[in-house]
Amino acid sequence: MIDRVITSGTFSLDGGTWDVDNNIWLVGDAREVVVIDAAHDAAAIAERVGGRTVRAILCTHAHNDHINAARDLAALTGAPIRLHPADQVLWEQVYGPEVAYEPLADGEKLAAGGVTLEIRHTPGHAPGAVCVYAPELGAVFSGDTLFKGGPGATGRSFSSFETIIESIRERLLTLPPETVVHTGHGDSTAIGAEAPHLEEWIARGH
Incomplete structure (x- = not known):
């Protein structure tokens, strides 16, 4: 079972702020x-959760628009916040050192409702960016690493175009082509739809 909640707010980094709509995925x-x-919006997410137990709040990375409801949702649900520690610097921009999370590791597997979720460290958009692969569902949750039409943005602090391309090539495009890519913003896509365009992205990025 995959549910989506869409919430609206702002993303801020490097002195700029932008309006954004975010996808929150419940698996x-x-x-x-x-x-x-x-x-x-922790309340909107909690409403969609309903009476279900939240096993974990997984952060695909620590840009503020992906974590700014994590503390409140953890308080509402009792669930641990999980984040790759390479994003500590971004986490502290939002929460400082006071709010704790449990570190995620590449290759770690979590389970909820009979679904196995595999953590794949995919740096580039952020140093601690991860994608969450659910093989039984034929789906990967890509955060801001891969979108319909190309890789996530890399023009801001703590990002790298070369690194995100390597992450996509090695950790995502090796998945079965029918794998559905559920993104952090916008529409879903599929590995097979994006894979043929890798060389175009590389040419465009340079």
Whole structure:
């Protein structure tokens, strides 16, 4: 079971602020779920969770628009916040050192409602960016690493175009082509739809 909640707010980095709509993904079953990216509105996410147990609040990275509801959602649900520690500097821009999270590791597997979720470290958009692969569902939750039409933005602090291209090539495009890509913003896509355009992205990025 995959649910989506769309919330609206702002993304701020390097002195700029932009209006954004974020996808929050709930993965599990009728009893328990994992929440992927607690953005903007903890109450709206908790409403969609309903009476289900939240096993974890997974952060695909620590840009403010993907974590700014994590503390409140954790308070509402009792669930641990999980983040790759390479994003500590971005996390502290939002929460300082006071709000704790449990570190995610590349290759770690979590489970909710009979669904196995595999963590794939995919740096580039942010140093601690991860994608969450659910092989039984034929889906990967890509955060801001891969979108319909290309890679996530890399023009701001703590990002790297060369790194994100390597992450996509090695960690995402190796998945089955029918794998659905559920993104952090906008429409979903599929690995097979994006893979043929890798060389175009590289040419465009340089």
